[in-house]
Amino acid sequence: MTAILISEVGPRDGLQSIDRIMPIEAKKAWIAAEAAAGVREIEVGSFVPASLLPQMADTAALVAFAGTIPGLSVAVLVPNLKGAELAIRAGARKLSIPFSMSETHSLKNVRKDHAAMVAEIGAIAARVAQEEDPPHFEVGLSTAFGCTIEGHVPEDTVIRLAEASIAAGAAEVGLSDTTGYADPAQVRRLVRKVKAAVGDARLNSLHLHNTRGLGLANALAGLEEGITTLDASLGGLGGCPFAPGASGNIVTEDLAFMLAAMGYETGIDLDALMRVRAILADALPGEPLYGFTPDAGLPLGLDRRTA
Amino acid sequence: MTAILISEVGPRDGLQSIDRIMPIEAKKAWIAAEAAAGVREIEVGSFVPASLLPQMADTAALVAFAGTIPGLSVAVLVPNLKGAELAIRAGARKLSIPFSMSETHSLKNVRKDHAAMVAEIGAIAARVAQEEDPPHFEVGLSTAFGCTIEGHVPEDTVIRLAEASIAAGAAEVGLSDTTGYADPAQVRRLVRKVKAAVGDARLNSLHLHNTRGLGLANALAGLEEGITTLDASLGGLGGCPFAPGASGNIVTEDLAFMLAAMGYETGIDLDALMRVRAILADALPGEPLYGFTPDAGLPLGLDRRTA
Numbered sequence: 001m002t003a004i005l006i007s008e009v010g011p012r013d014g015l016q017s018i019d020r021i022m023p024i025e026a027k028k029a030w031i032a033a034e035a036a037a038g039v040r041e042i043e044v045g046s047f048v049p050a051s052l053l054p055q056m057a058d059t060a061a062l063v064a065f066a067g068t069i070p071g072l073s074v075a076v077l078v079p080n081l082k083g084a085e086l087a088i089r090a091g092a093r094k095l096s097i098p099f100s101m102s103e104t105h106s107l108k109n110v111r112k113d114h115a116a117m118v119a120e121i122g123a124i125a126a127r128v129a130q131e132e133d134p135p136h137f138e139v140g141l142s143t144a145f146g147c148t149i150e151g152h153v154p155e156d157t158v159i160r161l162a163e164a165s166i167a168a169g170a171a172e173v174g175l176s177d178t179t180g181y182a183d184p185a186q187v188r189r190l191v192r193k194v195k196a197a198v199g200d201a202r203l204n205s206l207h208l209h210n211t212r213g214l215g216l217a218n219a220l221a222g223l224e225e226g227i228t229t230l231d232a233s234l235g236g237l238g239g240c241p242f243a244p245g246a247s248g249n250i251v252t253e254d255l256a257f258m259l260a261a262m263g264y265e266t267g268i269d270l271d272a273l274m275r276v277r278a279i280l281a282d283a284l285p286g287e288p289l290y291g292f293t294p295d296a297g298l299p300l301g302l303d304r305r306t307a
Numbered sequence: 308m309t310a311i312l313i314s315e316v317g318p319r320d321g322l323q324s325i326d327r328i329m330p331i332e333a334k335k336a337w338i339a340a341e342a343a344a345g346v347r348e349i350e351v352g353s354f355v356p357a358s359l360l361p362q363m364a365d366t367a368a369l370v371a372f373a374g375t376i377p378g379l380s381v382a383v384l385v386p387n388l389k390g391a392e393l394a395i396r397a398g399a400r401k402l403s404i405p406f407s408m409s410e411t412h413s414l415k416n417v418r419k420d421h422a423a424m425v426a427e428i429g430a431i432a433a434r435v436a437q438e439e440d441p442p443h444f445e446v447g448l449s450t451a452f453g454c455t456i457e458g459h460v461p462e463d464t465v466i467r468l469a470e471a472s473i474a475a476g477a478a479e480v481g482l483s484d485t486t487g488y489a490d491p492a493q494v495r496r497l498v499r500k501v502k503a504a505v506g507d508a509r510l511n512s513l514h515l516h517n518t519r520g521l522g523l524a525n526a527l528a529g530l531e532e533g534i535t536t537l538d539a540s541l542g543g544l545g546g547c548p549f550a551p552g553a554s555g556n557i558v559t560e561d562l563a564f565m566l567a568a569m570g571y572e573t574g575i576d577l578d579a580l581m582r583v584r585a586i587l588a589d590a591l592p593g594e595p596l597y598g599f600t601p602d603a604g605l606p607l608g609l610d611r612r613t614a
Contacts, residue, residue, distance in 0.1 A: 146606055146607070146608065147607075148607060149607075150607075150608075151606070151607035151608025152608040179606070180603060180606075181606040183565055183568035183569050184527050184565070184569060185568070185569035185570060186568070186569075210599065211599060211603045212561065212564055212565075212599045212600045212603050212606070213523060213558065213561040213565075213598070213599030213600060214523055214561070214564075214565050214568075214599075216520060216521055216523065216524040217523040217524040217526070217527045217565060219524070220491050220524045220527055220528065221527065247603065251520065254519065254520040254521070257519055257521075258490055258491070258519075258520075258521050258524060261490035261492070261493070261521075262490050262491060262492040262493075263492060291520065292517065292518060292519045292520030292521075293519045293520060296487060296518045296519050296554065299453055299458070299486070299487075299488040299519070300453070300454075300455060300456075300457075300458035300459075301453065301457075301458025301459040
């Protein structure tokens with residue numbers, strides 16, 4: 001069985017997209033319960049200024065908490081060198097910086113053009129390398145499949161900036177469908193091209209949104225091209241507040257069901273995973289939660305089907 | 308570009324699953340508008356007794372109406388020889404009989420075991436062959452991916468009954484995920500095995516439900532195994548009233564978007580297709596309509612992406 005890592009990004013991508021602030025005790029309960037259900041990596045927050053995203057103000061405390069859970073990879077988003085410094089001090093083991101392939105979106109989102117972003121990536125890589133036990137540093141190539149402002153994003157741009165990110169010292173790049181524009185043929189093509197450009201081991205992850213319902217089809221296309229890490233958000237909570245209309249990550253529960261049914265090894269106990277939703281429902285009353293599998297329930301005889 | 312046929316089954320599978328009866332004028336407007344949007348095949352109804360499904364009582368009139376639309380393939384469901392007789396008299400050009408791979412479900416649904424169903428298929432094939440210009444006769448292998456009563460359905464059963472259906476005179480078999488149990492690996496495997504057993508040209512279609520959110524991923528797996536016809540329901544209306552929990556066909560709008568984005572040729576004008584939803588919303592006020600693409604809108608620059 002091939003092992004696939006589901007990286008839960010709900011505490012970061014999900015919570016940053018809603019106005020309410022989830023109390024830290026609820027966040028801890030969520031992280032602990034998902035880890036106990038077998039989820040091996042959780043992006044617990046983002047080191048952005050609390051003035052911009054007050055929902056993420058407790059990220060350092062969450063990194064410390066999650067770091068006490070055995071076997072859990074603790075990931076965070078960092079927007080720049082300053083965020084990376086905070087993440088390293090907090091003890092995060094995986095740092096991801098979003099790098100928008102749409103220069104218009106990049107300027108609007110972080111006020112940096114592509115050249116400035118590559119310089120920032122270089123500075124973070126250098127800072128990470130100073131650590132005795134350096135955390136993993138990854139660049140998330142966001143709006144890689146299209147942008148709500150620019151529309152089409154040329155594949156050559158993505159390939160060039162993926163190469164520049166690795167050259168600047170990132171350990172890995174990931175492809176992000178920030179806007180929910182991707183289709184399975186495009187996912188296959190771009191994964192193949194970027195892997196060919198930067199090396200097979202330098203692209204392992206996809207961050208997909210389900211904006212147009214194609215999220216799991218796109219995940220499937222990625223799996224078939226050798227992707228081994230898929231971001232997802234419990235209950236489909238999420239989206240990027242700076243990309244209008246970019247609603248909802250793919251749903252962790254549906255993804256975990258699909259992978260289990262297909263015979264992939266994720267380490268996740270599906271029934272335990274479904275029960276984690278109650279923590280979200282309690283902590284965020286009235287907040288819409290998505291997912292088809294939680295509504296329908298698991299198929300009768302699921303284990304036999306994969307045998 | 309590969310041509311893919313989207314077969315709209317909403318007027319049959321969608322409408323039979325809701326209690327309200329859509330007035331025939333609204334059904335005609337729906338069928339006409341979808342055909343005008345480029346949909347090339349529509350399953351307009353079912354020849355079951357009106358006492359069982361009053362929603363389908365006007366099927367003969369709809370066949371006559373749809374038959375006047377140039378280039379439209381007019382399909383109907385027939386539960387048995389009697390239904391086939393009615394369908395032939397009405398002038399339907401494509402007849403599908405559902406054949407449940409779960410014998411328990413078959414007995415519950417149509418009170419026939421597998422042997423009786425194969426005999427019925429043989430009788431229909433013989434009747435169809437009497438026609439000077441015989442309609443196309445297909446067997447839909449339902450609950451092929453699992454059953455809400457029996458759970459696991461052995462693949463060998465599906466293969467054996469697919470072979471029996473063809474031997475009994477059906478022109479073609481299709482695979483139906485009546486219960487929303489299918490996963491992409493299973494779709495690939497079963498499509499490959501059934502094609503190998505009955506001949507490549509004898510299995511071309513999949514009927515998928517989105518019960519657990521995997522509908523489009525399953526469609527993708529089918530496409531990659533040579534499937535060229537995909538059933539779908541506008542607004543995701545639908546489900547089988549005799550298979551508890553078997554909610555919702557895959558959504559025509561999302562499927563049509565996925566295929567267009569991937570560069571498949573469907574003949575469908577996406578904007579015109581989206582507008583057909585208004586007919587459903589007007590005729591069935593308050594009825595839930597599904598679909599991500601209609602909510603999110605088409606991506607900016609879609610045409611350029613597929614160029």
